[in-house]
Amino acid sequence: MSEPIRVIQYGLGAIGRAAARLALSRPGIEVVGAIDRDPTLAGRDLGEVLSLDRKLGVAVTDKPVILFAQTRADVVIHCTTSSFVEAYEQLTEIVRAGLHCVTSCEEALFPYYRHKLLAGKLDDLCIQKSAAVVGTGVNPGLVMDTLALLLTMACQSIEAVRVLRVVDAGTRREALQRKVGAALSEEEFKARSEQRKVGHVGLAESLAFLADGLGWAVDELKESLDPVIASKAIKTEFLSVAEGGVAGVRQFARGLRGGKEVLTLELQMYVGAPNPRDVIEIVGEPPLRLVIEGGVPGDVATPAILVNTLSRLVECRPGLHTMRTLGLPRMAL
């Protein structure tokens, strides 16, 4: 790569800040702008916001359209929301400015599942503006979908694909511990879960991506989300779970064809979860079982995946992509 890729970081939460820090460390990447809606960050130097020991000469702004108009950039790293609908206006502004975009928005992994119409419109706009957009991350984005799909390549026939991801939320950042409902009572968990304010977003998208990639028409996609109850008190760096309190979540997405469960994605994310791991199992010919011991750690790997995707976006054809239609996802400097 001769010319550096000029990047704007959109969203300076934990993942956005980590992505910006990683982008700054890569020789082929130049960070030329930063956006956050938090008015207290506006005008501050990005180096300071990232707790670096130097100024970067890049002021954080809450006015993305003005920044896009005034800055020569190539790609936006977008980390603001899990919801494709919430992300949609931001993404269209990015694409209208002719910029590529990699987003950590979980529903954008396979937006055709929940938001077919909007996804189609965004794809049209991408083509019109010669921009490429893709949603990715560790989960969704790699372990429960792209990696599983690649493994199917070795099979003559497949009856079912099962993926299990077990995450010890106690080793993760506070926001994630709160997101899985750790330290809530069962009643609080239930109330929040009804408002969809607890748990992981993206399991259904991973499943829909897998089904689409395999060319399987799934008749029914079922999701469930339940609390994991602590059998003993647990204390993390950030919170305390009482015995009988909620330690986190256990979620399923299940895909059925002709009444038979052919795709099963199970996510366990709770404080104190033993033996964290990612397991992909293919029931087929040959049967296959892949294990990542310890599991791919989200806090480190999600920023990596966002930044590693930048050079894929610059190379690929315009459009709203999925992890299937970019060149092989990989780390490349």
Place this chain on the structure above:
Amino acid sequence: MSEPIRVIQYGLGAIGRAAARLALSRPGIEVVGAIDRDPTLAGRDLGEVLSLDRKLGVAVTDKPVILFAQTRADVVIHCTTSSFVEAYEQLTEIVRAGLHCVTSCEEALFPYYRHKLLAGKLDDLCIQKSAAVVGTGVNPGLVMDTLALLLTMACQSIEAVRVLRVVDAGTRREALQRKVGAALSEEEFKARSEQRKVGHVGLAESLAFLADGLGWAVDELKESLDPVIASKAIKTEFLSVAEGGVAGVRQFARGLRGGKEVLTLELQMYVGAPNPRDVIEIVGEPPLRLVIEGGVPGDVATPAILVNTLSRLVECRPGLHTMRTLGLPRMAL
């Protein structure tokens, strides 16, 4: 897929026959021709050669150019040799006929490593004839290269990638047991190894593919091949290894940058190898360790990978591809 993909099977050895059988079982694929250089097969019905209980109305021929001229086809599954130079004329005939091709030729996984000039010429011809060609398989093709490269996506930084594949040759077909040198004496093994007639082909190609995918300029690529000596007598379905005789091979490909070993591919293929497995280890941030228990079984998975690649080839742009430049490799009907 509305129109079936019309396939010609080129090469009717063990892998070629298995690929043809699998292709015949797939609804979206039609087998319209078969080629083998063995004159005793010429004119025989493919169904009979494949030991099916029905005739297919497809006669095996040893005249590929005539077949290509007389048959409407889309893709060739090519399984004749490990050597890209040996495959080259056959591949050019295929491409000249405007046909796509997936080949099990090991050196074609990354032909730019050993045969840059020929690879470039074939790529030019592909573009001129609107044909796509790719070399793939289990190894090389999936476990020691494509899968490892995908896993790097999760990393912020990488110091080294190490892949280990252990295959119990005793569970594989006779040709493979012979290929790894099982039942030879050490002297015979040494003589054959000097003639490059023993061992696995493709380890260096996997390494060169990985290095290229990571954007790493490797200063030196070292290969080694040694016999594994049987510590006790072993008998397989096809042969007997005496105590002190050769049970198989242990091969390495090592990639060095600035004197440091950054890529290590180790293949153990011998009769009686305990705990067969594929292990991908990334020394980096985060460190990652992926294990496929039992290993991906080559005899079943190689034909699967060839056949699963057909629909990728039909979709992709013309050219000499690698597993990096097709859409995400996967099983899709």
